[in-house]
Amino acid sequence: MNSADTSSTASKASLYVAIVVFTAALVLLLVAAGIGNAAQTPQARAPMSVVTGTVKVQQQFETPISVFGLVESPKSTSLSFDTGGQIEEVLVEEGDAVSKGDIVARLDTQRLRAQQEELNASLVRVKADLNLAKINNDRTQSLVDRKLESAQRLDETNASLSVANARVDEIEASLNSMKVALDRAVLYAPFDGQVNRRFFDEGSVVNAGTAVIGITSNEKFQARFAVPADIIDQFDIGEPVIIQIGEQNAAGVVTQRLSVRNIQTRTVDILVTLNSNDKVRPGDMAILFGARSHNEQGSWLPVTALSNGLRGLWRVFVLGDAAQSESGTALEARVVEVVYTDGNNAFVRGALKEGDRYIVDGTHKLSPGQRVSAASASTQAQTQTERKSYSELSAPESGGQSGAQNSAQYAGVQ
Structure with a gap:
């Protein structure tokens, strides 16, 4: 074996030793971490503290309904002349207050007065004819009584007298008609109120029946509502109500x-x-605020008690039937369907029964089977789920949202 092989073998041995040492150190580190976690387990596994409410089952519930209407005056009219002519004078402006009997406009009556003078002259003439007819009739009657005139002549004078009387009556009737026309050439306010429209100015020529001045009464205004037939019985005559007009509430x-x-x-x-x-x-x-009753069994819950379920349904976490121990009570998930919600509370139906204790909020932190430590809901949380009938609720305060803005949809009912 040469020196190169000896050097390579030594390098591999050193690498193996380093790997063994690193592995041993890693094992020791993991064991130490496990021991530390084991020491902390009792505190980490302590049951989560939750706030609960109690399910109260109802056989029906009410949903708010808003009926829209318009404010109107009990008396409102458009004044017009019953004869055509030229407007001579308009005495009021839009917004002016008027009292019953006040003159608001006049027509030019020159033509009517000329006709009246003509009729007066005709009346003088026919009265003179009537006087002559009476004289002739009296004279003829005297002659007939003395047998100096025929009875036919008397009949003629009687007829002439009747004609003269009829002509006088005719002219007098025409004068009365002219007087009425002159009176109708002036428009009077029919009641106390305010001018809301001025349709024409002086010099305008109007036809009979054309509106000239609009007047609205000063009497207490009325609001007209088209109420659905199924809730009309909620509003009896004489019953005080609160309606919302703009941003304010009004009593009526x-x-x-x-x-x-x-x-x-x-x-x-x-x-x-x-x-x-x-x-x-x-x-x-x-x-106008009202309520619609629905015959549906279910319970009111705060929306914070709901968590997403499957297929469009919702879940509510309730405490299991087992007694609470030091390790807490196991949670159960109940599937429910939301029938109606107003944004803060929801009316639900499903696998809930009277007396079940449900988790009020924080459901995103929970899971079925998790053990929790339950505390009763505060008075405020309980109040949110104990819904009164809508007829007992007052209208929104001034400046708040209207019932229409707060209302949510009910399944099949608006």
Whole structure:
């Protein structure tokens, strides 16, 4: 064996020794780590502390419903002349307040007054004819009584007298009609209110029945709602309600509930009279809050208690039936279906029974069979799952989201 072979053999031996030493050191390190983990096992395997709630099964539940309507004035009219002509004067501007009986506009009456003068002259003439007819009739009657005139002549004078009387009545009737036309040439406010439209100015020629001035009453405004027939019985006449108009709430009273159903929408109109017109205008959008009842067995849970399941279903972790020990209680996963949610709470049906204790939150950290240490839910958490009927809930506070914004979809029901 030469010196080169001897050097190669020595190098391989050194490599083998290094590998053996490294392997031994690695084994010792792993053993030491295992011993350390074994020492920490009791603390690491301590059951997780969770907050629980109690399942309460209901036979039905209610979902909120928002009915949209419009604010309107109980009295609103467009004033017009019943005869055509030229507008002589408009005495109000849009936004002006008016009282019942105030003059708001006039027509030019020159032509009417000229016709009135003509009729007055005609009346003087026919009255003179009537007076002459009376004189002739009296004279003829005297002659007939003395047998100096025939009875036929008396009949003629009687007829002339009747014609003269009829002409007088005709002219007087025409004058009365003219007086009415002159009165109708002036528009009066029919009630206390405010001018909302001024359609024409002075000098405009309008036809009979053409709207000239629009007036809205100052009486308390009303909101009209088309309510679905299945919840109409929730709103009785005289019942106080809270409606939302814009960003504010307004109190009112149900004053009318129509007895006729709309043929197209199948809804029934109700009228809510507002307690105050403050910051409210006709045409404003209004929202009336109600509730719809559903005959469905299930339970209310906070949405934080739900975790994703298979095929569109959800899971709820509940405590097992075994008594809690030092190592905790094992979790069970129950499959449920979400029937309705409002964003904070969900009504679910599935493998839950009365009295089950479910995990309120933190479900993403849990798995079936995991052992946990359970604590009762706080009063606030319990309150979130004990839902009152929607009729007992007040409308959203001013500035908050409306019921329409907060509402979620129910399976098959909006």
